[in-house]
Amino acid sequence: MEKKIRKKSYQLQYLESVNTRTKLPYAQQQYLLNLKKGYEGEQKFDERIEEHFEDDVTVINDLLVSYNGSTAQIDTLLVIGDTFYLYEIKNYEGEFQKLPGQFRKLNGQEFICPSIQLNRAKKVLEQMISQWSEAVEIKPYVLFINASFTLFDAQTSDPFILPTQINNHLEKLKNRNTKLSKGQVNIVNKLQSEQLSNQRYKETSHEFKYEDMKKGIICNGCQSFNVIVTERKATCLECENVDDINRLILSHVEEIEMLFPKLKITTSLVYDWIDGSISKRRIGRFLKTLL
DSSP: OEEOOOOOOHHHHHHHHHHHHSOOOHHHHHHHHHHHHHHHHHHHHHHHHHHHOSSSOEEEEEEEEEETTEEEEEEEEEEETTEEEEEEEEOOOEEEEEETTEEEETTSOEEEOHHHHHHHHHHHHHHHHTTTSSOOEEEEEEEEOOTTEEEESOOTTSOEEOGGGHHHHHHHHHTSOOOOOHHHHHHHHHHHHTOOOGGGGOOOOOOOOGGGSOOSOOOTTTOOSOEEEOSSEEEETTTOOEEEHHHHHHHHHHHHHHHOTTSOOOHHHHHHHTTTSSOHHHHHHHHHHTO
16 A cells, blocks of 8 residues: 555644643644544544555545645545545534534534535645646545544435445445556656645644743653653653654654744753753764754
């Protein structure tokens, strides 16, 4: 299986880091929870794809593309034969009712109908691909990954895949000719090369100061400060994740660059950021390898 590995979005990484080291405003805490839930849903769909396909399908994850000023985020794109299957993944829980242009949770909470976002992504993708090839077939779906999701008043014509339909949908795709033509391979390569940086989507208006951040080493797995550092490795006592020391230093350097891009990375800065948990000599030696 040719696959672009899914990574956490820039927004999710940024807000997770800030939330670990200081307190986010309530609205951004809720936004962070939604981002985490969305990412978990995307990972679940990745697992379902891997269960049904081996090495005979091309998967592009987290495709952020732009054409003529319009930008679209595509959660998952399956390329099978001459067809592009575009998926908007939703990790909704509970009972929903479909109304014109919106979803309503039975407790009264309302959401924009996800098919609106789906259609926008399809249009941008079509326009982008048209630069390199004649029109290709794009089949768009909103896929509801959470088993506890229920939708009332949906029509069979709606581009929805409900939790109980996922296995059957993937099995049907599995039985189709998955070999790509040279033209399709070319389109896939161009899409991947056009992938945009999503740093511009750092959605936060709140300013965070370096001195307000809690210092120390945080686990790359669960963002806990409960990490024991030895000469060669760091072990999280919460999730038991184990990291090589150099990899851990690098992740904290990247964290500083993400949160405070104007700060110059120095040995003293990194040493302060991790609250002296690793010696300056070790940090300095590693930073020289990045030059």
